[in-house]
Amino acid sequence: MPLQTLPDDLDISHIRSSCATCSLRELCLPVGLNEEEIQILGNLASHKRKIPRGGYLHHAGSNFQSLFAIRSGFFKTCILEQDGRQQVTGFHMTGELLGLDAISGEMHTCDAVALEDSEVCEIPFAKLEEISRTIPSLMHHFHKIMSREIVRDHGVMLLLGSMKAEERLATFLLNLSRRLVMRGYSEYNFNLRMTREEIGSYLGLKLETVSRAFSKLQDENIITIDNKQVQINDIGRLKMKMGNSACLR
């Protein structure tokens, strides 16, 4: 998909700067946005918000108005079933985008809850659309980012159906690891922000099964786990555990 170039006479002086380029740079560069486009996007994200641990960024059913770039912190997205139990649909870390769940409609389809004190940049979607009228490539790129994130999750979930508990957990850990290293964090040593129950909900397992699977991986010296602190000792064997599920990239 070839890139469109920006018009030379582009006037962006009317856009107020405030949040600088946020964490959007890492997000946008691989997709092919140039510096100027990132700058515009960053400037768009004019509104900064702090969300305390346990706080909600958006609710299921609420009007879709903004996308959110996570500056710092960690979120889960979840839906509330009729019976009151909640199903975790995803985890979202610093540098990633939130609000995509509403992209095909007018409402958010899930809640977004902070799992630690977090900070986000709000990107008003109306403004994004307005500017896209001048710079069509912007929306194009944005859609590309979005479908990439959606497809990434989709790919993982698809395969869970036929996986055993240990394979699911290995897949989950490697997915986290890969995303962390992309953001400049350690690949082998990280902190789980979510509980065993939340992991279980996401993976379609019970919390006890998650715990047992962690213990088993530790017994085999593949990982070391101390409460929420994970260390991957043998990433090769961890990848083996994933099974022959291709296409997790």
Place this chain on the structure above:
Amino acid sequence: MPLQTLPDDLDISHIRSSCATCSLRELCLPVGLNEEEIQILGNLASHKRKIPRGGYLHHAGSNFQSLFAIRSGFFKTCILEQDGRQQVTGFHMTGELLGLDAISGEMHTCDAVALEDSEVCEIPFAKLEEISRTIPSLMHHFHKIMSREIVRDHGVMLLLGSMKAEERLATFLLNLSRRLVMRGYSEYNFNLRMTREEIGSYLGLKLETVSRAFSKLQDENIITIDNKQVQINDIGRLKMKMGNSACLR
């Protein structure tokens, strides 16, 4: 998300007409494309292709060049694992769009195989992008269609993880039914184009379990199933079988 309007002086005389509006109309109207835009899209789909039963529309790893609107027929998409077994990732019927798997990259991530003699309209993506330069709303709408289809699948798959066999099958049947009725087919009476094994692969079940679940639903008089022919006798109770999984719309 408000619509953009088409420029009044739009010149589309250079676009050759051939495939008329295909089956795209039903696809596009709900998303908000106007008649003129649909016309353009339809004209874009210049190349018509017949795919015989068992034939491939695209392969995993092949270059992404076109989207395909299914004029008639039925497809499965699947990925080949390292061990040679295949994982079905989706089913696609008349009036739906194929090729979305490649939307975030340059390559197709799965194979698309016809489950019966089929006919598709090819929509060259390069042309789509070219025209989008004149009519930015077009690409916007298209992305919206795409994310809607992806999100729809995603939502279903997410919940499979925690479902029992019978719930999965009920969900599957109701999903098929809903899509068929949208295309003007019977809601309660349809033909499965795929085998028990393919259903199982898609749902994360073994073919025997699929067969048993069908039998059980028949014993309870909820459906009648004769080989590939399905009749839904009691859609209310079938929906009950889905369990309390919200958000399947």
Place this chain on the structure above:
DNA sequence: TGCCTTGATTGATCTGAGTCAAAGCTATTA
């Protein structure tokens, strides 16, 4: 027509994960 392949059904057995329960650990708050 009968052979052969492919897909569907059904039964018997086994195993992985859910369920229930108890006890240990951590973090938060008074």
Place this chain on the structure above:
DNA sequence: TAATAGCTTTGACTCAGATCAATCAAGGCA
């Protein structure tokens, strides 16, 4: 610092679904 509520781990038991296996039905072809 103690009290308490929320996580985590581990064990014992149960059951849904995988596995193995046999049989049956339908369609293609010599």
